[in-house]
Amino acid sequence: YYTRLVWCIDGKAKGIDVNWFGAGGGLLGIGQHAAQAFYQQDLANADWAAVSDQFFTTLIAPLTAKANGLWGRRLDISPEQKMYGLAGALRMPGFQLPPGQTYSARFEIWAGPKIYHRLARLDHNEAEIMDLGVFKIVSQFLLNFLNWLHGFIGSYGWSILALTAIIKIVLWPLQDKANRSMRRMSLLNPKIQELRDKYKDDPTRMNQEVMKLYKDYGINPVGGCLPMMIQIPIFFGLFKMLGQAVELRNAHFLWVRDLSQPDTVAILPLLGYSIPINIIPLCMAASQIWLMAMTPKTGDATQRRVMMFTPLIFLFICYNFAAALALYYTTQNLFSIVQFYYNKRQPLPTLEKRAPAGKRK
Secondary structure: OOOEEEEEEOOEEEEEEHHHHOOEOOEOOEOOEOOOOOEEEEEEEEEEEEEEOOOEEEEEEEOOOOEEEEEEEEEEEEHHHOEEEEEEEEEOOOOOOOOOOOOOOOEEEEEEEOOHHHHOOOOOOHHHHOOOOOOHHHHHHHHHHHHHHHHHHOOHHHHHHHHHHHHHHHHHHHHHHHHHHHHHHHHOHHHHHHHHHHOOOOHHHHHHHHHHHHHHOOOOOOHHHHHHHHHHHHHHHHHHHHOOOHHHOOOOEOOEOOOOOOOEEEEEEEOOEEEEEEHHHHHHHHHHHHHHHHOOOOOOHHHHHHHHOHHHHHHHHHOOOOHHHHHHHHHHHHHHHHHHHHHHOOOOOOOOOOOOHHHOO
């Protein structure tokens, strides 16, 4: 059963999900609303409308005339188990039909899986049914590249590992430079701590002196952040793509029966709750803790304490999400650990004060 009603105007998709019909308490009473039985929307030149779920959709695009409205209602699949679906329809403009005349209307209908490269070949922005978010271009590229790898490898699990390896190889020089920068910054920690102790009652002066210290030694304090910044669009691109890629549905890998779902291997009853045991996200969190333990200590203690929560945040995001996302990040962490071991075997970087600008040759 479908759980989302979507429509597209001028190439931009909007929609509501089945939860819209239920009563909402809002936040502290703000946004409170009663249950809704019916949804109706006037549209101007709608390209198409559809009902969809995670992987499948029924989409209709009018070809003879643009739709001018749509409606939707909730279907009670199993109210006892709080299972609800959606039904919807397009409203077409009226017409007059003289006696003895006929009228024909043409529609394009897609009923089936949301396969992006096939939907993208259609003429009315049907691919927008896949909500790929702000980093849509990244999601599209990663999905196409993953499918291309699958054409050679034949397994989506191994294709994800290959995708991770390729991304890591591309980013290796940047990460290598960032690792060396962090090692140099760690050598400055005693001097930075002296400045913090000296100017602890004057935060502005302390920050100025710390930045001057970085400048004197030719260190960019944000130099180690560039690989992380590049990973942000990759993470969100994967997050949106892997959650909707029908290609991963029922794709097996090792013990994982379905890469589009959590890799639950057991259920642990605890205090009246059923706690799923998902192995790959736990491995991801463990590898991230291992990686953080290897990273040179830079910044102040508060920043380090904040960073300690990063594995828990990623564990929370990935635990009940598609196993493919946790598989990607576990593999990436392992590659990063190998790279850190490689960097640690290199000679310790030198830390020398730069000559003043006027004295440089």
